[in-house]
Amino acid sequence: MVNPLFYSTSEDKPKQLEISFASDPTGQLGAQLNTNDRSQTSEMFCPGYAAIGRLIEGNTVARRSGVEVGDFIVAVNGVGFRRFAPDENDEDDELKDGTSEVGEALSPEELALRKKIKAKVVPTGQPGEAYGALLGSIKSIKGAADPANPLLLSLERHGWDAKSNSWPRFLVARDGNVPDAMMMLQTHEAWREKTFPIDxxxxxxxxxxxxxxxxxxxxxxxxxxxxxxxxxxxxxxxxxxxxxxxxxxxxxxxxxxxxxxxxxxxxxxxxxxxxxxxxxxxxxxxxxxxxxxxxxxxxxxxxxxxxxxxxxxxxxxxxxxxxxxxxxxxxxxxxxxxxxxxxxxxxxxxxxxxxxxxxxxxxxxxxxxxxxxxxxxxxx
Known part of the structure; x- marks a missing residue:
């Protein structure tokens, strides 16, 4: 039976994606990264300091793993590189079932610790500092080439109308005036709540x-x-x-x-x-x-x-x-x-x-x- 209800096409809850280099330790991600660490107001709702800006053609790790433009890198090998902690409702799907990102069974204590580390917030410092630290961590793990510790990137995918992606558009619409843009965004969120689903x-x-x-x-x-x-x-x-x-x-x-x-x-x-x-x-x-x-x-x-x-x-x-x-x-x-x-x-x-x-x-x-x-x- 056809569902007559039409919901907003922008997901409210972010999706998690884990990219393991275990089978291809020397492989390249195959994506160009964009920094979200320029101390700009437009970045304030970005959960991570790096995002996928462009996918490179070819049979790359990114394409094989289903990476998409706009995905945010939020952790490297289970250690968070976040601008802010995830919402309680956005709990990591990979850790919900009591196993690690690579399928290891975890005790309740280990699970709680893993979640805490993965949700680690890296405070903003000088422009580019957090982004540089993230890249440094990736290069260090790749350079070590340890089969027991392959590179593992955790990404979050947010909908096109999620604040992480829509906030810059609201900001431009109000000519950079943050209070006006915030009011516009909040009014929009109320409109969404009232409008959807459409019969x-x-x-x-x-x-x-x-x-x-x-x-x-x-x-x-x-x-x-x-x-x-x-x-x-x-x-x-x-x-x-x-x-x-x-x-x-x-x-x-x-x-x-x-x-x-x-x-x-x-x-x-x-x-x-x-x-x-x-x-x-x-x-x-x-x-x-x-x-x-x-x-x-x-x-x-x-x-x-x-x-x-x-x-x-x-x-x-x-x-x-x-x-x-x-x-x-x-x-x-x-x-x-x-x-x-x-x-x-x-x-x-x-x-x-x-x-x-x-x-x-x-x-x-x-x-x-x-x-x-x-x-x-x-x-x-």
């Missing part, structure tokens, strides 16, 4: 999804991001649907798209507002736009790469800007208002010839849509 079996939400009024398509050119597509002509035909239902459908798509991004620290998406067949001055459902924006801007800050409004002639561009006066200036800088299909394809990473062959934007979306279809509950 996607709701008839009105399903009507929005099945109408293709909102859907999503991947870019077909490297270096571009997925696009959330809003078909306002389709929305116009859903007169019985309230804006709240459109927002719920939109939120589920946003969550689905952002969860698929390769880097939880910087998930991005584009938006295309298709105004084909919609009167820009009289028929545009501004109430829906306002409701969607009032949800997206404070809860998914710095995830919008660009917003394309099409087709809008250059003569109506100023009118369109006035109608969207409720949008903040930072977001307006990401607007692309155009009546050129070539510009749309260029901005979103779509092949122009393929879109033209499909018959236009809406037809191309219909053929390419991904996430919306996965959210639709088919009647039996």
């Amino acid at each position: 996607r079996s709701d008839d009105m939400i399903q009507a929005v999804l099945k109408s293709r009024a909102v859907s999503e398509v991947d870019a077909e050119v490297d270096g571009f991001f997925p696009t959330l597509y809003v078909n306002f002509s389709a929305l116009q035909r859903l007169e019985f649907v309230e804006s709240a239902h459109v927002v719920d459908a939109f939120v589920m798509l946003v969550e689905t798209v952002l969860a698929r991004q390769g880097d939880p620290r910087a998930p991005r998406l584009c938006q295309l507002i298709d105004l084909t067949g919609v009167g820009i001055s009289s028929k545009l459902r501004i109430d829906v736009l306002k409701h969607v924006y009032s949800c997206f801007e404070p809860n998914y800050p710095e995830t919008l790469e660009k917003m394309v409004l099409y087709p809008v002639s250059k003569y109506l561009a100023s009118t369109c800007n006035m109608l969207l006066s409720f949008v903040n200036e930072k977001t307006k800088k990401k607007f692309v208002i155009t009546d050129s299909l070539a510009t749309v394809c260029k901005e979103l990473g779509w092949p122009l010839q393929k879109v033209e062959a499909a018959g236009g934007v809406s037809e191309y979306i219909e053929a390419q849509a991904i996430a919306a279809a996965s959210l639709i509950i088919e009647e039996k």
Whole structure:
């Protein structure tokens, strides 16, 4: 039976990952590390001082072990290198069953000691000091090449909307003002608690999804991001649907798209507002736009790469800007208002010839849509 409830796609509880070099003592991790030890405010919720910044191609230890970009290194050979202690609810899965990271049976006393050592907090000192100590520990163990003490890295994986990854985005959204960013983050957390789960079996939400009024398509050119597509002509035909239902459908798509991004620290998406067949001055459902924006801007800050409004002639561009006066200036800088299909394809990473062959934007979306279809509950 299909579960009708849609939960946030960002995990609340971090996942633990142990990487042992026992079978490959001289092997390289196969990843580029990023430091989180620069004494910057954006790092305050990072649990460790080093994170995986990039995976190197090839059959590396990291790839074989399932390491992903954004994973934090929090311990080396069972000794913690943490910025702060783990939450009690985030107890290490590897030690929960009474065994060590390598499967050794532990007495209650040994288990308690192992947990304490692994949760060790390394105080921040001079910039780079803790990061350097972590690298030094790794190099020392690797250099010793002791078969009885192979390198063992403990990593934590946090969701894209966890504070460790989302805090820098909230900070940027509030121009580095920590109190304002903290208030924004706390308001977002309260919103998440109230919003999820969403009952996607709701008839009105399903009507929005099945109408293709909102859907999503991947870019077909490297270096571009997925696009959330809003078909306002389709929305116009859903007169019985309230804006709240459109927002719920939109939120589920946003969550689905952002969860698929390769880097939880910087998930991005584009938006295309298709105004084909919609009167820009009289028929545009501004109430829906306002409701969607009032949800997206404070809860998914710095995830919008660009917003394309099409087709809008250059003569109506100023009118369109006035109608969207409720949008903040930072977001307006990401607007692309155009009546050129070539510009749309260029901005979103779509092949122009393929879109033209499909018959236009809406037809191309219909053929390419991904996430919306996965959210639709088919009647039996």
